[in-house]
Amino acid sequence: MAGAPLHVLAGALRDREGRVLLAERPAGKHLAGLWEFPGGKREPGEAPLAALARELDEELGVALVDAEPLIRVPWHYHERELLLDAWCVTQWRGEPRPLEGQGLQWCLPMQADPATLAPADRAILQALRLPPHYLVTPADVLPAERELWLEQIGRAIEAGERLLQLRLPRWPREEVREFAAALLPSARRHGAQLLLNADIEGAQALGVGVHLTGAQLAALAERPLPLLQVVGASCHDAVQLAQALRVGADFASLSPVAVTASHPQAAPLGWGSFQALAEAAAMPVYALGGMTPAQLAQARAAGAQGVAGIRGFWPAP
Template identity: 40%
Template sequence: MKRKLIHVAAAAIKNSAGEILIARRSEDQHQGGLWEFPGGKVEQGESALAALSRELHEELGIEVKEARPLIKVPYHYTDKSVLLDVFEVSAFDGEAWGKEGQPIRWVAKGELDSFAFPAANAPILNACLLPKCIAITPDLSDVDALVDFVEQALSNGAEGVMLRAHYLPVYDFEGAYKRIKGMLEGTAIPLIVNSSLEVAETLKADALHLSSSRLLDLNKRSQFSGRWLSASCHSLEQIEMAVTKDLDFVSLSPVLKTRSHPHAIPLGWELFQQMVDSCSIPVYALGGVSHRLLEQAVNCGAQGVAGISAWSQDLEE
C-alpha cells in the first residue's frame, strides 16, 4: 500500500536574543504533549515558504520578513510519509502568541535538548544547534601549531572546531584536545574529534567525526556515548549508511576542486544539492569551499561549510 505524502512547512524562528520559538502540541493531537517547531501543511499549488508565512500568521500572529532554507526532513510513519520543509526565520513583524491556545516558549539554544520533541523533529533540532562554519585543523605534527591555527580560525569567525591530526601520536593528540577544549570552555563552540571511536571514548569527547571507512565499521550509534556523531561521506550510499546508523550529521565532499586532492572529481553545486535533498540529516559542504560560499551552500540545502585552508588566512582580505 502506497503511503500518503504530506508536505509540511515548519520554522525555526529566532528572536534578537538568539532564542528559538517552540510550541506544544495539544493532548488530543498525534504525539500530543510534545514540543515542536511551528508550521503546517502546504496546500495544493502553494510554495513551502508561502505556506509557512500563512501558517505562522494564523498560529502565532507574526509576519515573516526574512527566511532561508534550513533542512528538509523526509519521515515515514506506518500509514503516511511526511516531508518537513524547514526554514530559519530570522526577522518577523509582530509579537508571537498562541492564537490557537497552544503554549509557546522562547528557548535558548543550549536548553533545547531538555525538551521532548517528536522523533521526526530530531534533525531539525540538530540543525538549530549545529554551527554554520567549522574549521578543520590541518595535518600538523606540532601541538603548538595546531593551537595557533585554532586561535586564528576562531578570530576569523569559525563557529566550530574539528581536531583532525592524523600525524600526531595519540599522547600528543590527547594533549592538543585538552588544550583546545580549555580554550573553548565557557563558549558554545563545539570541539569535534576526527579520530577512532576508541580515542574519542578515552577523551570522553562530546563529538566524534568518523572517516568513511570508520563509518563502514561502525555497528551501531550507541557505541559512542557523546552528544554528536558524524561522518565524512562522498556518495549517496555513504549518506544512506550514515542515516541508517542514526548519525547526527555528515560532511559531503568534494564540492569543488581542491589543492589537497587535485585528482578527485568534484561534485559541483548541482549534484551536491541533489544529494543533500535526499538526506534527512544536516549536511556540511566540504572541499574547495570557505565561509565566503556559506550562502550558496545554505541555498543548496546545506547546514553550512567546513574546511581547512580558509581559516589559516585572514578571511576579511
Template identity: 40%
Template sequence: MSPLQVAVGVVKNSLGEVLISLRHDKLHQGGLWEFPGGKVEAEETVGQALARELKEELDITVQAAMPLITINHQYPDLAVQLCVFTVESYSGTVKSCEGQPFLWVNPDDLVNYAFPVANRPIIAAVRLPPYYAILDDADPTLLLVNLDGILENGIKLIQARLKTLSADAVKSFLEQAYPLCKTYKASLLLNSSVKQAEGCEVNGLHLTSVDLLACRQRPDGKQWVGASCHNREELRHAEKIGVDFVVLAPVLATPTHPDAEILGWDHFAELTAQINLPVYALGGLTQSDLLVAREAGAQGIAGIRAFLG
C-alpha cells in the same frame, strides 16, 4: 500517495532562543512539542505557507526566511515532508493565536523536550553552526596557532584531524585545545583515525568514511557524532546508525586533491535531498559560499583553510 508537505519555521528571538509549541492532544503526534508551521495548501508555495501559518499561529509577519533542512519521514500512518526554514527577521510580537502553549528555549536545551521522531534531525540542524573547521596537523607547530585563529574568527564547531602526531603529542594538544574551545563555547570533535586518545576530553567524534561503514550503530557516549561521506551509500549508512551530521565532499576541485572526482553543486543538492541529516559541504569552498551551499540544501560550509584567514 504524495507525502503531506509541511512548512516549518524555526523562529528565533534576539537572544537566539527558539520558539516551540505543544501540539493539541487530538492531532497527529499530539502531546509532543513542535516547531510552528503547517500544511502547504494546493497552489501555495512553501514560502507562502510558512508566512501564512506563522501569521495564523503566532501573529507575526515573516520578513525573511532561510532554508535550514528538508526532512522526508514515513510514520506508520502518514508520510510527511517537512520543509524547514530559520526565521530571525519578522515583525510583530509572538502570541499564541490558537491556544497552544509555547516556550522560548535555548537551542542546546531542545534535546530535553519530547518531539515527533521526524523532528530529531531538525533539532540537530538548529543546534549546529553554519561553519565546521577542520584542524589539520600537516604542520604540528601551527596547531595551537591555527586553533587560536579559528576560534578568534568565531567558529564554534571544530574537528581535530590529527593523523600524524604521536600519542603523547595528541594528548598534549588536546589537553590544551579542549579548555580553550570551552572558553570560546566551541565544540571540539576528534577524527576517528586518532586511536591513541583514550581519556582525553572532547565534545565528540568525527568518523572517517571507512570507520563509518564499519559501525553498526552510533558510537556511545558522544555529545556529537559526525561522519565523512562521498556517495549515496555512505550517506544512507550515516543516517541508519544515527549520526548527528555529515560532511559531503568534494563539492569543487581542491589543490590538495586535484584528481578527485568532484560532485558539483547539482549532484550535491541531489544527494542532500535524499538524506534526513544536516550536511556540510566540503571541497574548494570559502565562507562566502555559505548562501550557495544553503540553497543546495547544506547546513553550511566545512573546510581546512577556509577559516584561517
C-alpha cells in the same frame, strides 16, 4: 505508485536574544508530548511561504514579516512520507500565543535537548546550532608543531569559528586527546565545538564530538555518542548519507565537491550532484573538497549547511 510527500512547513522563530520558539504536540496527536517547530501542512496550490504565514497566524496569532530557507528534511513516519520545509523566521508582528492549546517555550538552540523533540525536528535544531564554517586541521601537522597549532586554533576560536575537527593522523592518539583537552577551556568559553577524528572513546572521555570515517560509519549500528555530543560523518554518496542518518549523525561532510590537491584522482561531484544528495539527506550537510570561505553563498544556494575545509580555512603559519 506512491503519491507526493506531504509538504509540511516549519518556522523557527528567532528573537533578538537568539532564542527559538518550540511548541508541544498536544495530547491525542501523533508524537504527543514531544516538542516541534510550529507550522503545518501546505494546502494544494499554496506557495510555501504563504503556507507558513497562514500556519503561524492560525497557531500563534503572529504575522510573518521576513523568513529565509533553513533546511528541507525528507522524513518517513511509518506509512507517511513527508517533506519538512523549515524556514528561519527573523521578523514577525504580534506576540506568539498558544491558540491551539499547545505548550510554548523559548530556548537557545544550544540549550534545547534533542531527545525532547520530534525526530524530524532534530535536524532543524542541528541546522540552527551548526555554524557556516567547519574547519579541519591539515593532515601533515606534526607533533612538534603542537604549540603553533594551539595558537592557530585558539585564534580561530577567538575570531568566531565554532566547529573544528582535530584530524592529526601523524600524532599518537593520546597526544591528540591531550591537545583537545588543552583547547577545551577556550572552546567552551566561546561556545565552540571540538570534534576528534575517528576517536569515539576519546570523545566519550572528554565530552566532545567525533567525526566518523567512512569505514567507521559502515560498521556502526547505532549512534556512538549521547545526543548532546555532536557526531559528524564523512560521506561521498547517497548510501553513506543514508547510513549516517540511520546511526543518528548530526551532520555530514559530503565530498569532493571540486577537485582537490590532496585527492586529485577523486572525481568531483559538482554542485548539481551535491545539491541533489544534500537535499535528500535529512540532515545538515557541509560541502567539502576544494572549498574556501568565499564559496559559502554558492554552497548555501545548493542546499548546504555551509562549507568545510582544510588549507583554505587556515592562515599560513
